Amino acid sequence: MALTGLDGRSVQVEAQLSSALPSLIVSGLPDAACRQAPERVRAACASAGSPLPAKKIVVNLSPASVPKSGTGFDLGIAVAILAAGSVVGQEHCADVVHLGELGLDGSVRGVPGILPAIRYAASAGFAHAIVPLTNGAEAGIVEGIRIHPVRHLDDVIGAYRDFGPPQRWPAPLSVLPPPVITRSVGDLADIAGQHEARLAVELAASGGHHLLLSGPPGAGKTMLAERVVGILPRLTPDAAIEVLSIRSLRGDTQDDGSLDLTPPFIAPHHGSSLAAMVGGGSPVIRPGAVSAAHCGVLFLDEAPEFRSDVLQSLRQPLESGEVVIARARERVTFPARFQLILAANPCPCGFGSGKALRCSCTPQRRRLYAARLRGPLLDRVDLQVHVSAVTQARAIGTHGEASRVVADRVASARGAAVARWGGHGWARNADVPGPVLRIGEFALPKAVTAALDLALETGRLTLRGYDRTLRLAWTHADLAGRGRPTAEDVGVALMLRTNDREAVA
Ligand SMILES: [Zn+2]
Numbered sequence: 001m002a003l004t005g006l007d008g009r010s011v012q013v014e015a016q017l018s019s020a021l022p023s024l025i026v027s028g029l030p031d032a033a034c035r036q037a038p039e040r041v042r043a044a045c046a047s048a049g050s051p052l053p054a055k056k057i058v059v060n061l062s063p064a065s066v067p068k069s070g071t072g073f074d075l076g077i078a079v080a081i082l083a084a085g086s087v088v089g090q091e092h093c094a095d096v097v098h099l100g101e102l103g104l105d106g107s108v109r110g111v112p113g114i115l116p117a118i119r120y121a122a123s124a125g126f127a128h129a130i131v132p133l134t135n136g137a138e139a140g141i142v143e144g145i146r147i148h149p150v151r152h153l154d155d156v157i158g159a160y161r162d163f164g165p166p167q168r169w170p171a172p173l174s175v176l177p178p179p180v181i182t183r184s185v186g187d188l189a190d191i192a193g194q195h196e197a198r199l200a201v202e203l204a205a206s207g208g209h210h211l212l213l214s215g216p217p218g219a220g221k222t223m224l225a226e227r228v229v230g231i232l233p234r235l236t237p238d239a240a241i242e243v244l245s246i247r248s249l250r251g252d253t254q255d256d257g258s259l260d261l262t263p264p265f266i267a268p269h270h271g272s273s274l275a276a277m278v279g280g281g282s283p284v285i286r287p288g289a290v291s292a293a294h295c296g297v298l299f300l301d302e303a304p305e306f307r308s309d310v311l312q313s314l315r316q317p318l319e320s321g322e323v324v325i326a327r328a329r330e331r332v333t334f335p336a337r338f339q340l341i342l343a344a345n346p347c348p349c350g351f352g353s354g355k356a357l358r359c360s361c362t363p364q365r366r367r368l369y370a371a372r373l374r375g376p377l378l379d380r381v382d383l384q385v386h387v388s389a390v391t392q393a394r395a396i397g398t399h400g401e402a403s404r405v406v407a408d409r410v411a412s413a414r415g416a417a418v419a420r421w422g423g424h425g426w427a428r429n430a431d432v433p434g435p436v437l438r439i440g441e442f443a444l445p446k447a448v449t450a451a452l453d454l455a456l457e458t459g460r461l462t463l464r465g466y467d468r469t470l471r472l473a474w475t476h477a478d479l480a481g482r483g484r485p486t487a488e489d490v491g492v493a494l495m496l497r498t499n500d501r502e503a504v505a
Contacts, residue, residue: 001097001117002066005285005332006245008120009066013059013073013098015080020056026077028061031069031283040071040102041078047106048153050087057081067330069284071101072111075130078102078153079160088160096166097121097129097145098156106153110134112286115248118142119241128166130156138248141241141259180237183262185230186223189402197224200385200496202406205231206413207475208428209468210318210340210380212303212373215387217350221343224387225299226265228341230403231410232296234261239295242335246291263296266338270305278313278323278336285325285332290317293338303342304372311377314340318380342381344373353386382430382468383496413478429474434467437474444470448487451494461497469497 002009011028024038045052059077061068076098083090099117100108114135121129122145129147131139136149148166150156163169191198197213201224204211211228213221235243240259268277268289275281279288290298298314300306317323321337346352347366352359361369378384417429426432436442446453452469455461461469472493473485482489 001072001099001121002068003113003116003120003249004067004330005287005334006116006242006249008117008124009063010097010121010124010126011066011068011073011076012062013076013080014062015057015059015077015084017053017055017057017081017084022054022056024052024057024059024081026059026061028064028068031067033071033283034068034073037071037074037077037102040074040104041081043104044074044102044106044153045078045082047104048157050082050157052081053085057084070111070113071109072099072113072117074102075100075108075153075156079156082157088157089164092160092165095126095128097126099129099135100132100150102153108132108150108152108156112251112284113245113249114139115141115241116245118145118147119245121145130166138244141244180240181258181260181262182234183260185262185265185403186227187230187403188227188406189399191220191223191227191400192398194220194224194387194400196385196496197387198400199492200383201228202231202410202479203472203475203496204228204339204341204383205406205410206429206479207382207417207471208339208430209382209472209475210342210430212342212344212378212381212384213387214344214346214353214384216353216389217345219387219389221387222267222299222301225267225297225301225341225343227403228297228339229263229265231407232263232339233407233411233414235263235295237261243295246287246294246334249287250292251286264293265297265299266293267299267301270300270302272306272310274307274310274313277310278317279325279332279334285327285330287334287336288323290314290323290336290338291334294335296338297341298338299341299343301343303344304369308372311372315376315380318377340381342373353388379462379464382472385496409479412481413475416478416481417474429471429478432471432474434464434470437467437470444473444485444490448485448490450487452490455494465497469493472497 002011026037042052079093079098082088083093101111103109110132114131115138118129118139119142122142126145129145131147131149133149133151139147148169159169200211205228215221240261243264266289277288278290317336323334323336325332347359347361348369349360352361352366418427456466473489476489476492477485
């Protein structure tokens, strides 16, 4: 299996032996890691007690047009050569997927991307796959294909020799469906007070709105952000497999074979490189943080501290829900539909909110700091609220409403949005184009939008800001169980939308 992004292609491994000077050549566009396969295969076969014959060995990976990268072809190459030498039966291994890197000692080692590769293999009709033991649980999540996890090349040779085709092999890994789990995340009950910030978090989860939390260090911005995944709807099994496939490509799957229905929460460091954020790397292109956060939350703490090219790189995924990485030889697309949560201090020193008596920043530094988030990125953030440290201190000893209760309201608000927009192809209020909210069937009466119209006329809001406020008003109405926003819903939305001037500037 070769992967381009999450898309798979099957690769046929052919081997031919001829009586010329002993050599081993692999052709068919392999990359550097793949080109070193001969040394690993030769040593591994010797370690497994089946040394390669002293002949000229030609291995071809086809189709040649499919880029092949990484070390996962080692096992297939070894089995093809052993089949050509009649060590294993050709008819037994021809239609079997072989994935795994070979160690010089013959061990079969794990490789990234097993889950998407196996998913593709199953959809392409392959019935059996041999994978490294360490990737066995991950591969076992896919239905419709039998997985044979192996530890050593010896296991593979022995099974083919003793039992023939894989359908006769004993003890498949597991025929049970994978255990479904939800990860434990912090509860909103831990956060007392913070009425406005809690409302913002609830609105963000309900309508799919991106969110900026600004406030001094220690105000609890990170705590709030982390709790958003606890009130978002659980992932569907399909979405959970997609999320796990991305983790598999990033090489960070846990080996317990469970399917986590909790939306991911990804918090890259502000020193992150462009490749770490959107994906990249060589020779194999790996998904970045934006894809790891697919179907979940991407949290940028101290957002103004991120490199500006890294912040700007978020525009493409925010716009299209995917990220495209183009190289000379290939073009890879990864899904990246995430909810963005930004956290920012009011100024570089962190004490610049309110009367800012302790702030040591010059006005110019404060302006530059605020300007880093402004523009196209912040324009996509519907919700911008200030989180104050004072409220939290005052509220010690009391508890906030629990995530479980909030999650129920979020679920019914989302249900209302789906019922309204579903027929038009949108699922969340944040996805609805502005003109739809202003003109026609869903336009609100003048009396309801009066405050908003005034803000637009006086230049306090741009037209884009106007549309964002309308979306937010719909979400506020959905949470309250109202069929349509009232002037009050618009007022709350306008407040949450416009107090950013103070918060960030
Ligand atoms: Zn300051």
